Amino acid sequence: MDVARYFKLGVLAGVRAVGGFAIARWLSSHQLRILCYHGGCIGDERLYNPRLFCTAAHVRSRLAWLTRKSFTPMALADAVSGLRKGRISERLPVVVTIDDGWFSSRRDVIEPCLSSGYPVALYVATQVAKHRTPVLDVTVNYILWRVGRNRVDISGLPALTSGSYDLADAETRQHVHDAVIGWLRGLAQQPAEISAALEQFATAIGLAPDALDLQSRRFDYLDTEELRAIALQGCAIELHGHEHRYPVGQPARLRADILACREFLTSIGLPKPLHYCYPSGEFDDHAESVFEELGIASGTTCLPGLVNPKSPGSLGYLPRFLDSESVTDLEFEAEMSGFLEFVRYLAKRGAAKAPG
Numbered sequence: 001m002d003v004a005r006y007f008k009l010g011v012l013a014g015v016r017a018v019g020g021f022a023i024a025r026w027l028s029s030h031q032l033r034i035l036c037y038h039g040g041c042i043g044d045e046r047l048y049n050p051r052l053f054c055t056a057a058h059v060r061s062r063l064a065w066l067t068r069k070s071f072t073p074m075a076l077a078d079a080v081s082g083l084r085k086g087r088i089s090e091r092l093p094v095v096v097t098i099d100d101g102w103f104s105s106r107r108d109v110i111e112p113c114l115s116s117g118y119p120v121a122l123y124v125a126t127q128v129a130k131h132r133t134p135v136l137d138v139t140v141n142y143i144l145w146r147v148g149r150n151r152v153d154i155s156g157l158p159a160l161t162s163g164s165y166d167l168a169d170a171e172t173r174q175h176v177h178d179a180v181i182g183w184l185r186g187l188a189q190q191p192a193e194i195s196a197a198l199e200q201f202a203t204a205i206g207l208a209p210d211a212l213d214l215q216s217r218r219f220d221y222l223d224t225e226e227l228r229a230i231a232l233q234g235c236a237i238e239l240h241g242h243e244h245r246y247p248v249g250q251p252a253r254l255r256a257d258i259l260a261c262r263e264f265l266t267s268i269g270l271p272k273p274l275h276y277c278y279p280s281g282e283f284d285d286h287a288e289s290v291f292e293e294l295g296i297a298s299g300t301t302c303l304p305g306l307v308n309p310k311s312p313g314s315l316g317y318l319p320r321f322l323d324s325e326s327v328t329d330l331e332f333e334a335e336m337s338g339f340l341e342f343v344r345y346l347a348k349r350g351a352a353k354a355p356g
Ligand SMILES: [Zn+2]
Pocket: 099, 100, 125, 240, 244, 279, 280
């Protein structure tokens, strides 16, 4: 852990010890919190990418803390409707959202939330869900992570010239990654063909298919039947774009992408989705007019913050806190209590007052 973070955690521990978090919760009790999770964890994915994958135990411990501190679970649609009216009567309202649509999210995030009384909105990136293939870049990066920064001999792979590759060298590693991704994207996006190619790459650089374990579906999204099943369990299925990429500065493309995402979800029998989440948190000023045209009620970003129902700002750019296994209990409590929002407010005021 770096010194700055160590120092920050020390300060937060002190603030919590003297009741600062409890005061922050009291002062911000009617402000909305929106939480975000991604995938669950079937094998060792949380060690590979703790920001993307987390265990059910992690989610359950967060929910238990929220319940202990009397937070009120809210559905995204109800919270947005409250913001529109300028009033949320619930105390310490919290909305849980989940991005992407990972297969592992169902067991490790969605079901623990629903069984604890927390409604969930799942923002689905529909291209991967439609093709039913593992997520290419995440799986390739996982394979490279498992192999480590070693020298490997690669042969018999269409993507790369046979020879020795030093994966400790950042440029070589990137070259291997890009070449393999290019090769995979050039294949027909059929699940069996993509899985076979990923296993071929893994084997070629020294990772056995059993260790990659694609059969567990840990790098897949939920399929259409599973999406319908979780919708019946009470999970709201919402928009995360079709291509899972925000087209900065291209409103026509954004419109087409949202329409393609919506079309897929309604074509599999789900209710018309009304809420959008920016892929990778990227956005621009064009989103609002596209949302208005398409009847999109809200957009969530990856910028942390609380929403004051009396002055919510644009509902097209709602702040959201990305929780993950790399967030400590202290940081989570500081954010959800509203203490870090208070610190950001002071920092903004300080910056505004600073002579420039
Ligand atoms: Zn995403």
